[in-house]
Amino acid sequence: MSLSSMLAKRHEAGRPIRVGLIGAGKFGSMVLAQARKIPGYHIVAVADLDVGKVRGSLARTGWEGEEYAATSFGDAMDSGRTFVTDNAAALCAFDGIECIIEATGHPLAGVRHAIMAIDAGKHIVMVNVEADVMCGPILAQRARQKGVVYSMAYGDQPAFCCELVDWVRSSGFELVSAGKGMNFRPPYRYSTPDTVWSYFGWSDEFVAAGDFNPKMYNSFTDGTKAAIEMAAVANGTGLDCPDDGLAFYPAGLQDLAQVFKPEADGGRLPRAGLTDIAASREPDGRVVMNNIQYGMFVTFRAPDEYTRQCFAQYGLLTDDSGWYGSMWRPFHLIGLETSVSVLSACLRGEPTGTAVEFRGDAVATAKSNLKAGDWLDGEGGFATWAKAVPATLSTRINALPIGLAHKVKLKRDVPQDQIVTFDDVDMVDDLDVVEVRQEQQRTMAPEQVRAA
Incomplete structure (x- = not known):
């Protein structure tokens, strides 16, 4: 509960948190939208191969032209403005920046930028889950050896899953599973960029009028993004991925504790200790009642009869036996919340979720x-x-x-x-x-x- 007060002290002392952002897509734009509203939080520079895209994102999120008119990294430091550049390597190397937000979504670039930032002694918030799930464990290890923080991005679902898991363990409950909600049914698996819009029910005219990336949307549709994020959660929590991949069990709020417990106790998981997805659609396409499409969840077990009774007394949603309970967060606001990761890294030296092993x-x-x-x-x-x-x-x-x-x-x-x-x-x-x-x-x- 102290990040805002810690930042206020830094601001009053004239020592803002200085941040570099790589990537000006949707996530980066959401980061920028909130950054200018946080006193003591200075985006020194934004790097993207397309600098016009950066300026478009800044203008679209309410920035005045003068706010991003800095002519160099040094000018940005001195003036409090923001420098727009196509040179991510120079951004990572600049001494005045404390923390890098990697938001390109490109797995190869993400790994390279992370290494640059870590080698330069900077904290890194890895929005790029694609890079994190591929090389995050060793990048996090390198960061720890260098004395800097390598963190998942608060606002994104993997970080919230890790937070919920930490809550379970810190409370003394028995962790059973963790996951997130998602709109999925088996036929979606073979969706392509040519067919993806049919799963959203969008017309060609609607798509043509928007700024939609078919591969990105298809990654969510065919289950790829779910696999990436749940593998990242496994690496950050010590849970496992199922042996034959995610099962995408249809489940609403009222069913989480019943579904995401071991088969031996009447659930659907092969065993305890797994990540998986609460699908918001039944296999036949019907929408699941009280689904958590945008949320994250954990299931856990009471360690004894007294705690089981407390579950009932305080209205926890449990399975039929009352031994298993669930907790969830209904929404995530991705880049609008990522400043929490930056402040946690810079002010507390703590990640908001990080890869701790290759699992x-x-x-x-x-x-x-x-x-x-x-x-x-x-x-x-x-x-x-x-x-x-x-x-x-x-x-x-x-x-x-x-x-x-x-x-x-x-x-x-x-x-x-x-x-x-x-x-x-x-x-x-x-x-x-x-x-x-x-x-x-x-x-x-x-x-x-x-x-x-």
């Missing part, structure tokens, strides 16, 4: 019968969807993470729904990131894999 993975999986010579087109594309699996499996079979499945050519056929491996593809580019990933697999894979 879950999001791996490329064929959407159709792919042939040798086909090109993979990454997250939300035509060729693959991401499957959330335990790192024990992905490391053992040398699975290709979804973050590296872009502009990569297949060397051999891969049947529909089979995981793509490094042995299936010809990796000729992005070898620096491949090496970071392989170092993570060599040094941070689960013990039973390294011992094999």
Whole structure:
């Protein structure tokens, strides 16, 4: 409850929190919308390969032209204004900045920017979950060794899942599962950028009038984003991804504790200790009553009869037995809340969720019968969807993470729904990131894999 008062003291002392933002898309725009309303919180610079996009985002979110008219990093520091640049490396290197927000959404760029920031001794808030799930455990390890914070972004669902898990453990309950809500049913799995709008019920005219990225929306539709985020939650909490990927159990608020408990106790989970999704639609398309499409949840068990009685006395939503309960957060506001991560890193030296081990993975999986010579087109594309699996499996079979499945050519056929491996593809580019990933697999894979 102290971040705002701690920031106020910094502001009064003339020492604002100085921040660099990389990426001026939707998330970055939401960051910018709130930044100018927080005294003592200074966006020194915004970097994007398209500087026109940056200026458009600033103008759209209410900034006056003079506020982002700084001519250099130094001028921004001295004047309190913001510098617009296309040079992310220079932004990471600039001494005056304390914390970098990486919001490009590009997994390869995200890994590179994180390394630059960490090497420069800066905290980093990794909005880029795509990069985090691919290399986050080793990036977080490097940050700890350097004495800086590597953090999930408050406002995004993985950070809130980690917060809820921390609440469960800090309260002394028995953690059972964690996850988020999502609009999903099985046919969505094979959606492509050409078919995605039909799942939203949007007309061609509506889409043409908006600024919609079909691959991004398709990543949410086909379950890829869910796999990425739940694998990140696994790495941040010590929970596991299901052995055969996320099940997307339909469940509303009233059903969370009943559904997300072990099968042995009448639930649907193979066992306790898993991440998964509360789907907002039944397999036949009906909308689930009281669904949590935009929310996050945890389920937990009372450790004894007294606590079980307290669950009932205070109105907790429980399963039929009363032993299992659920807690949730109904909404998340992504970039509008990310300043909390920056302030936590700079003022407390604490992340709002971080990868602590390599436990879950999001791996490329064929959407159709792919042939040798086909090109993979990454997250939300035509060729693959991401499957959330335990790192024990992905490391053992040398699975290709979804973050590296872009502009990569297949060397051999891969049947529909089979995981793509490094042995299936010809990796000729992005070898620096491949090496970071392989170092993570060599040094941070689960013990039973390294011992094999």
